[in-house]
Amino acid sequence: MKLALIGVGLIGGSAAAAWRAAGEAKRVVGYDVDAGAAERGRALGVLDVAARSIAEAVAGADVVLVAVPVLAMRAVFGQIARHAPAHALITDVGSTKTSVMEAARAALTGEASLRRFVPGHPIAGRELPGVDHADAQLFRGKLVITTPSANTAPEAVARVEALWQRAGARVARMECAEHDRIFAAVSHLPHLLAFALVASIASEADGDRKMQFAGAGFRDFTRIAASSPAMWRDVCLANRDALGQELARYRDLLDTLQKAIESGDAVALERTFAVASAARRRHAPTLDAE
Amino acid sequence: MKLALIGVGLIGGSAAAAWRAAGEAKRVVGYDVDAGAAERGRALGVLDVAARSIAEAVAGADVVLVAVPVLAMRAVFGQIARHAPAHALITDVGSTKTSVMEAARAALTGEASLRRFVPGHPIAGRELPGVDHADAQLFRGKLVITTPSANTAPEAVARVEALWQRAGARVARMECAEHDRIFAAVSHLPHLLAFALVASIASEADGDRKMQFAGAGFRDFTRIAASSPAMWRDVCLANRDALGQELARYRDLLDTLQKAIESGDAVALERTFAVASAARRRHAPTLDAE
Numbered sequence: 391m392k393l394a395l396i397g398v399g400l401i402g403g404s405a406a407a408a409w410r411a412a413g414e415a416k417r418v419v420g421y422d423v424d425a426g427a428a429e430r431g432r433a434l435g436v437l438d439v440a441a442r443s444i445a446e447a448v449a450g451a452d453v454v455l456v457a458v459p460v461l462a463m464r465a466v467f468g469q470i471a472r473h474a475p476a477h478a479l480i481t482d483v484g485s486t487k488t489s490v491m492e493a494a495r496a497a498l499t500g501e502a503s504l505r506r507f508v509p510g511h512p513i514a515g516r517e518l519p520g521v522d523h524a525d526a527q528l529f530r531g532k533l534v535i536t537t538p539s540a541n542t543a544p545e546a547v548a549r550v551e552a553l554w555q556r557a558g559a560r561v562a563r564m565e566c567a568e569h570d571r572i573f574a575a576v577s578h579l580p581h582l583l584a585f586a587l588v589a590s591i592a593s594e595a596d597g598d599r600k601m602q603f604a605g606a607g608f609r610d611f612t613r614i615a616a617s618s619p620a621m622w623r624d625v626c627l628a629n630r631d632a633l634g635q636e637l638a639r640y641r642d643l644l645d646t647l648q649k650a651i652e653s654g655d656a657v658a659l660e661r662t663f664a665v666a667s668a669a670r671r672r673h674a675p676t677l678d679a680e
Numbered sequence: 681m682k683l684a685l686i687g688v689g690l691i692g693g694s695a696a697a698a699w700r701a702a703g704e705a706k707r708v709v710g711y712d713v714d715a716g717a718a719e720r721g722r723a724l725g726v727l728d729v730a731a732r733s734i735a736e737a738v739a740g741a742d743v744v745l746v747a748v749p750v751l752a753m754r755a756v757f758g759q760i761a762r763h764a765p766a767h768a769l770i771t772d773v774g775s776t777k778t779s780v781m782e783a784a785r786a787a788l789t790g791e792a793s794l795r796r797f798v799p800g801h802p803i804a805g806r807e808l809p810g811v812d813h814a815d816a817q818l819f820r821g822k823l824v825i826t827t828p829s830a831n832t833a834p835e836a837v838a839r840v841e842a843l844w845q846r847a848g849a850r851v852a853r854m855e856c857a858e859h860d861r862i863f864a865a866v867s868h869l870p871h872l873l874a875f876a877l878v879a880s881i882a883s884e885a886d887g888d889r890k891m892q893f894a895g896a897g898f899r900d901f902t903r904i905a906a907s908s909p910a911m912w913r914d915v916c917l918a919n920r921d922a923l924g925q926e927l928a929r930y931r932d933l934l935d936t937l938q939k940a941i942e943s944g945d946a947v948a949l950e951r952t953f954a955v956a957s958a959a960r961r962r963h964a965p966t967l968d969a970e
Contacts, residue, residue, distance in 0.1 A: 513895040517960075533893065562893075576894040579685075580901040582886050582937060583873055585956040591865050591932045592959035601963045603823065603852075604866040607802040609967040610900040611870040616960040619953035623946055630941050637938060640880045641931075647876055648927060651920050656751075656913050663909035666875040669806075669882035670906040672890045677821075677899040 391415060394451035395501070396444055396466050398422040398431040400516055401483045402457025403524030406436050408557035411526040421447035423458075429519045431535035446471035451475060453553070456482040463490055467497035467507075474503070481508045481550045485573060485621075487537045487566035489628035505543040508550040509566060511535045511573075512559060513680075519618040530558035532680070537566040558596075574632035579640060581622050583634070584615040681705060684741035684757050684764070686734055688712040688721040689908075690806055691773045692747025693814030696726050698847035701816040711737035713748075721811040732743045734759035741765065743843070746772040749914035753780055757787035757797075770797045771840045775863060775911075777827045777856035779918035789813060795833040798840040799856060801863070802849060809908040820848035822970070827856040864922035869930060872923070874905040918946050 393415040395402045399422075409415035420437040421444050422428040428440035441447035444466060448454050454474055456466055463484060470480060480503060484490045487509050514532040516523055525593045534554040538547045551561045564572075591597045601608075626633060643662070650658040685692045696923040699705035708733050710727040712718040718730035722784050731737035734756060744764055746756055753774060760770060770793060774780045777799050788794045804822040806813055824844040828837045841851045853864075855898075881887045891898075933952070940948040943953060 394754050401940045413825075488925070513893065515895070515897065532895070533892070558711045572893050575890045576898045580877060580898055583877065584901060585953045586933050586937055587870060587873065587929060588956035589952045590930045590958050592955055593933075594865070594929070597865075598863045598963075600865045601959070602966060603803065603825070603862050604963070604967060605805070605822070606970045607805065607904040608866045608870055609970050610903045611874060612967075613900045614897040615956045616964065617957065619957050622953055626937075626941050626949060627944055627946060630944075634812075634938075634941065636880075637934075637941075639884070640876060641934070641938075643876050643880045643883075644873075644931070647872060647916075648924075651916050651924065651927075654917055654920075656917060659701070659916060660909045660913040662879045663875045663912055665856075665882055666878035666905045667907065667909050669887070669891070670878050670902050673888075673894070674889040674906065675866075676892060677773075677894060677902075680894070680896045680899050 391452035392417045392419070392450055394448040394449060394454045394478075395420040395437065396454065396456045396470070397458035398427045398437065398521045399457060400519045400521065400523050401512065401514070402455055403431055403434075403436045403521035403530075404528035405457070405483065405512070405557065407524050407526035409553060412556040413646045414553060414556055419447045419451070427521055428607055431524075434521065434524070436521055436524055437439055440661050445473040448474040448478065450479045454478050454480045456480065456484075459621050460489055460628045461624040464493035464497050467494055469520065471498050471500045471503050479506050479508065479546050482576065483508050483510055483512055485511060485577065485625045486628040487511060487535075487569045491537070491539060491566050504541050506546045508542055508546050510550060510554070511537075511569065512554065514559075515617070517613050517616040518570055519621070527558070530632050534559040534561050535569055536561060536563050537569050538563065539566070552595040570629050570632045574629055574636045578625055578629055578633045579615050579636045581617060582626060582637070584612050585622065588612050588615040597641075681742035682707045682709070682740055684738040685710040685727065686737060686744065686746045686770075688717045688727065688749035688811045689743050689747060690737065690809045690813050691802065691804075692745055692922075693721055693724075693726045693811035694816065694818035695745055695747070695773065695802070695847065697814050697816035698819055699843060702846040703920070704846055709737045709741070715729060721814075724811065726811055726812070726814055730931045735763040736769065738764040741768045744768050744770045746770065746774075748916045749911050750774040750779055751773050751914040754783035754787050757784055761788050761790045761793050768796065769836050769839055773800055773802055774775060775801060775867065775915045776919040777825075777859045781827070781856050793822045793833060794831050798832055798836050799827045801827075801859065802844065804849075805907070807903050807906040809911070817848070819844065822849050824849045824851050825859055826851060828851050828853065829856070847884055860919050860922045864919055864926045868915055868919055868923045869926045871904050871907060872916060872927070875912065878902050878905040897956070928937050944951070948962050
C-alpha cells in the first residue's frame with residue numbers, strides 16, 4: 391500500500407516504520423506543518439518523501455494516517471476529504487475519540503469518506519516526542535483501541551485493525567464515549583497531575599535544587615511530564631467533560647486527604663492509602679506487562 | 681560490628697544485607713513488632729536472630745538501625761536509650777527528619793545517646809515493601825542524606841556515612857528542615873498524589889475495568905501507590921507543615937489548570953505544560969541515573 395502520514399511525530403513515525411518493517415507500507419509520503427520534522431523523517435528513512443502539502447501527501451494514498459494533535463484534526467480532515475482518492479482508508483491515533491468523531495463528521499463529507507474513517511488510539515508512547523524517537527517496535531504487545539461508529543464500513547475497520555496487528559498490537563473495540571471516560575481516568579488526568587507537579591516545583595526559587603535530590607519514585611511519577619505540551623493541551627481541551635468529571639472526583643479526595651493530614655486523622659489517611667495500594671498491586675501483573 | 685535492626689522491612693532488611701555482604705555486619709539481631717516479619721528475616725538470612733524485644737535486640741550492639749514508620753520512632757528510641765550499650769551508634773532511615781530529631785531529643789536522654797544519634801535517609805526504595813523484597817544492592821549508586829545536628833558527635837556521623845558508602849551509596853549532608861522541604865516536594869507530595877489517583881479510580885463502579893486499559897504512563901505514575909500505607913501515613917503526618925505548603929502550591933496550580941480547561945484557554949494550558957516538560961527533560965539525565 392501507499393501510506394500518507396499526516397503529522398510526522400513519534401506515534402505516526404513509529405506506525406509508518408512498523409508497517410514498512412511488516413511489508414505493508416511500500417511507499418510512505420509524509421506531511422508535517424513543521425517542514426523540519428518531515429525532513430528529519432525522510433532523512434531517518436521513516437518517509438520516502440516529505441510532501442509540502444496535505445494534498446501532495448495524500449495523492450494516490452491507500453491509507454491516510456492522521457497523527458496530529460486532536461484539535462488540529464478537523465482542518466486536516468477537510469484537506470483529506472478534498473484531495474485523497476475515493477478508495478483511501480482514513481484512520482487516526484488521537485488520544486480522544488468523541489472530539490475526533492465530531493471533527494470527522496463535520497469535515498469528511500465528500501466521496502462517502504466518513505464510511506472509510508476508522509477512529510483509532512494506540513495505547514503506546516514514549517515521553518520523548520518527535521519522529522527522532524520513532525520506533526518500529528513501539529506497538530509490539532500494546533493495545534490499540536478502535537471506536538468505529540454505525541457509519542464506519544466493516545471492511546475498513548477490519549483492514550485498519552489488521553494493520554495494527556501487523557505492527558504487533560492487540561486490538562479492542564469500544565464506543566468513543568466509553569473510550570473517553572476510561573482514558574480521562576487512566577491517562578489524561580495522570581498527565582495533567584504530572585505536568586502540574588513538575589511545573590509547581592519548577593516555579594519555586596529552589597525548584598531545580600529540590601529536583602536534584604529526587605529519587606526513583608519522582609522519576610517514574612513525572613516521566614509523562616516530559617510529554618508534548620501541544621499534544622496534551624489538545625487532549626485536555628478535547629476531552630474536557632470526561633476529564634473534568636475525573637478531576638472533580640480526584641480533587642474531592644485530595645480535599646479529604648488534606649483535611650486528614652491537617653487534623654492528624656491517621657486512620658482516614660491509612661484507609662485511603664490502603665485502598666490505593668491494594669488496587670495498584672491487584673493491577674500490577676497487567677500493568678507490568680505493558 | 682554487631683548490628684541491631686529495629687524494624688525488619690524492605691529498607692532495614694536491605695541495609696542489614698548490604699552491610700553483611702560488605703563484611704561490616706558480623707552479626708545481625710532484628711526486632712519487629714510483627715514477629716512474623718522478624719522470623720521471615722531470619723529465614724531469609726537477613727538476620728542471625730529474631731529477637732523478641734528491643735531490649736534483647738540491642739543488647740551488645742555496636743550500631744542500632746531504626747527502620748520503623750517515623751511516628752513509631754519516639755517509643756523505639758525510648759527503649760534503645762534504656763537498653764543499648766553506651767558505645768552504640770544509633771541511626772535511622774526515616775523519610776522525615778525534623779520529626780525524627782524531635783523524637784530523638786525527647787527520648788535519647790541517657791548516656792549521652794543523642795550525641796551518638798545520626799539521622800539518615802536513604803533515597804532508595806521499591807514499591808513492594810517487606811523484608812521479603814530486601815536486597816543488598818538496593819542502595820548501590822543511590823543517595824543517602826544525613827542531617828546531623830550540633831549535638832551529633834562528628835565521629836558518629838563519619839562512621840554512619842562510611843557504612844552507607846560501604847553499601848554503595850553516595851552521602852550528602854544537610855539541615856533537617858531543608859531535607860523536609862525538599863522531600864515534601866519531590867517525594868511526599870508525589871506519593872500522596874499517586875495514592876489519591878488510584879484510590880479515586882478504584883472507588884468508581886467501573887474503576888477496575890478502567891485500570892485494565894491503562895498503559896505505561898499510568899503504570900509508572902502509579903508505581904509508588906503500591907507503597908506501604910502505614911509508612912506513608914506517618915510520613916504525611918510527620919512532615920505535615922512542609923507537605924502542606926507544597927500541597928497548597930500544587931492545588932493552586934491545579935485550580936488554574938482546571939479553569940484554563942473549562943474556559944478553553946489553550947495558551948495558558950500549553951504554557952504550564954511546557955514549563956513542566958522543559959524542567960522534566962532538563963532533569964532527565966540525573967533522574968534516569970537513579
